[in-house]
Amino acid sequence: MDPLLQAALDARGNAHAPYSDFQVGAALECDDGRVYTGCNIENATYGLTVCAERVALLKALSEGARKFRRIAVAADTDRLTPPCGACRQLLWEFCGDAEVILVNPRGRTESFRMKELFPRPFDDSFL
Numbered sequence: 001m002d003p004l005l006q007a008a009l010d011a012r013g014n015a016h017a018p019y020s021d022f023q024v025g026a027a028l029e030c031d032d033g034r035v036y037t038g039c040n041i042e043n044a045t046y047g048l049t050v051c052a053e054r055v056a057l058l059k060a061l062s063e064g065a066r067k068f069r070r071i072a073v074a075a076d077t078d079r080l081t082p083p084c085g086a087c088r089q090l091l092w093e094f095c096g097d098a099e100v101i102l103v104n105p106r107g108r109t110e111s112f113r114m115k116e117l118f119p120r121p122f123d124d125s126f127l
């Protein structure tokens with residue numbers, strides 16, 4: 001299996017999801033090959049939950065990474081789990097038309113470009 005997909009599946013093991021019991025992992029690949037992983041982290045207020053994709057992205061940004069190629073998202077669903085709307089907004093702004101690869105623990109995968117998942121974005125080109 002592609003190591004990026006395996007990294008997303010492994011990161012899913014660190015999910016803190018006691019409220020939804022829905023564990024998600026993500027692995028974000030920089031243009032220089034570095035990989036930052038994330039998992040969803042829930043909170044007793046529910047609303048402060050942070051998705052796996054945003055954890056991976058914020059980790060990468062806070063370490064100085066700025067150019068990204070691909071992100072893998074892992075969840076245990078047969079209909080593969082895509083990034084939520086909030087994550088799509090941030091992925092678009094920081095990763096542009098990156099490749100988004102969805103995967104489940106049985107090795108099923110599906111690949112999209114951000115433009116397919118987020119076809120008419122609001123971004124800094126309007127400001």
Ligand code: THU
Pocket residue numbers: 017020022023024039040041042049050051052053073081082083084
């Ligand atoms: N979640 C993610 O981490 N990423 C997704 O792509 C979809 C949803 C999380 C948020 C919450 O902790 C749980 O999954 C259920 O919505």
